[in-house]
Amino acid sequence: MIEEKLAKDQIRRLSGLSFFPKDTKAVHELVLALMVCEKDSQAMRVITDIIENSPECPAPAVIRGMSYDRVETERAAKVQPIRRAAHCPQCQDRGFFGGHLPGTKNAGPWEWCDCAAAREERRLYPNLVDDANRAREKLIARFPGARSMGEMVNTLAKRQEVEPYHGAW
Numbered sequence: 001m002i003e004e005k006l007a008k009d010q011i012r013r014l015s016g017l018s019f020f021p022k023d024t025k026a027v028h029e030l031v032l033a034l035m036v037c038e039k040d041s042q043a044m045r046v047i048t049d050i051i052e053n054s055p056e057c058p059a060p061a062v063i064r065g066m067s068y069d070r071v072e073t074e075r076a077a078k079v080q081p082i083r084r085a086a087h088c089p090q091c092q093d094r095g096f097f098g099g100h101l102p103g104t105k106n107a108g109p110w111e112w113c114d115c116a117a118a119r120e121e122r123r124l125y126p127n128l129v130d131d132a133n134r135a136r137e138k139l140i141a142r143f144p145g146a147r148s149m150g151e152m153v154n155t156l157a158k159r160q161e162v163e164p165y166h167g168a169w
């Protein structure tokens with residue numbers, strides 16, 4: 001909560017807008033609504049946003065809602081985790097590496113790494129590498145000679161051109 005005096009000063013900035021209440025009690029409701037801000041800067045920002053975007057003085061509920069939004073937005077921005085750099089040069093902390101297609105450099109199946117990230121990943125998803133290799137083998141069988149996903153997609157597009165679907169439906 002911010003102090004009443006500051007909230008009052010800020011609310012007074014709205015006095016030039018249409019429908020600004022003439023009644024002191026009604027003005028006080030606006031002041032109370034703005035007081036849910038946690039910092040003076042938030043209250044100023046809310047009032048500035050109103051002045052810049054609205055010809056009319058909003059209802060207390062609107063000011064309260066905007067104030068909560070501002071507080072929440074700043075809180076969320078503060079708890080954003082800082083992305084750390086990956087520790088493992090082999091897998092970039094994904095826990096596995098490889099999977100390059102035949103005909104490319106370092107061709108071979110997916111493999112578990114032996115770093116800490118890999119141990120954690122393997123504990124959570126023990127079948128990950130096996131599943132990835134099954135999918136890889138299916139792709140290789142379906143698109144022999146393709147060296148990238150892009151080439152596979154192109155092959156697929158060409159096949160569909162020359163072999164339109166002749167299904168029963």
Ligand SMILES: [Zn+2]
Pocket residue numbers: 088089090091092093094095096113114115116117118
């Ligand atoms: Zn690793």
